[in-house]
Amino acid sequence: MRESQTAEMRPYHHGDLRRALVDAARRILEAEGPTALSLRAVAREAGVSPAAPYHHFKDKAELLDAVAQEGWEMLDAAMGKAMAEAEAPDKLTAIGISYVCFAREHPALYRVMYDAARDKADLPEEMHDNEDSPYCKVRDTMVALGADPGDAIDLELATSAAWCAAHGLAEMAGFKQFDHLKEALGGETPFLRAIFRHMGLSPLDRRR
Amino acid sequence: MRESQTAEMRPYHHGDLRRALVDAARRILEAEGPTALSLRAVAREAGVSPAAPYHHFKDKAELLDAVAQEGWEMLDAAMGKAMAEAEAPDKLTAIGISYVCFAREHPALYRVMYDAARDKADLPEEMHDNEDSPYCKVRDTMVALGADPGDAIDLELATSAAWCAAHGLAEMAGFKQFDHLKEALGGETPFLRAIFRHMGLSPLDRRR
DNA sequence: TGTACATCAGTGAACGCGCGTTCACTGATGTAC
């Protein structure tokens, strides 16, 4: 049955099953949410036996980690793009909005990312450790907008505050409670912008 | 065995099994976290057969809702206490800190509360609908600190921003990433206070 | 006050389910000579 259903038959060896499994996991997340994401379901979605994934991942957690990591990379790309495209005084808000929009567009993936982070009690290293990590991008934007780079502690606090605020907004922006605010302000993005303004995270706001 | 192990034998009818089940669920959450919270485990912890809970809750979700609701009531109480005890200019930060501390002290319960809220895409009604709800407490504190009560939209934005910020901080405050900041600032509470200051949520900060 | 009976709140066994993981296996591939 399976082998007759398409002209290009899948060969016995897959080629890049690891890749295919991560993609399958992403598809399940988008379609059915995090609770449907079992190892068996991923194998099923990839058209492979339930034992096959074990040649590529130690266990389920390792597969989930790979999915999460890809999510962080996507988020990184979205933030980088937003930063590059925005005008200077708006850069920080633009990054924040891109963050929240990513979480809103991929809610299940975002949950997997954060659940993994929570289990480890930390964000993945790539998010804050190297020089062009998202964390450093935000921090450097703070400086570019007038934060004092000499006060290291304060700069780190400012960056951390922005990150926490974005995460909180990302998780709550979908609540129905906010529907009439979005309507009054003319849409989701103006709403996010207004909330960020109230959070007063930009050094520009703080010096005003 | 069971009946001989204690002088006061549990009678066939429990008396208040509903109460006992919610308590048992809370105990499991504290001890083993949200993943261990199954209906069967709750019944087991309460010393009752797996079918017994069905005389008090329609299904597992209804039990979880009851647990979550009790959590929101505890959170409400903590926020109310913090507000009552703080001096006027510090009231808002004090409420925020009490919120975050609650989440940090009952992380598993907080997750159950938020997961339930996320499923419904809203906070429970009691949190924002009546006049002395936590939401209204925060909003009125905003006004007392100088926010303009005439601009209803702006006031609601300010309150919502504060809530999102607190939630984000609550979820992230435990990350190891922040350990050295806490150390540099002399503890968890000064750290939280500093982050909140950077979030610039108080109307006092905003007019300065 | 006593008794018949309806109702309530438990029991314990069973249902089917999907899960993560392991195992012995086999087909395909790559390499040494």
Added chain:
DNA sequence: TGTACATCAGTGAACGCGCGTTCACTGATGTAC
């Protein structure tokens, strides 16, 4: 170029598990007369 063989990456059946839920039941309680 051909062949023997090690290695790799799959299969499919099976493991034990705990889960949510249902069922027929029974012991305890409350009520009407």
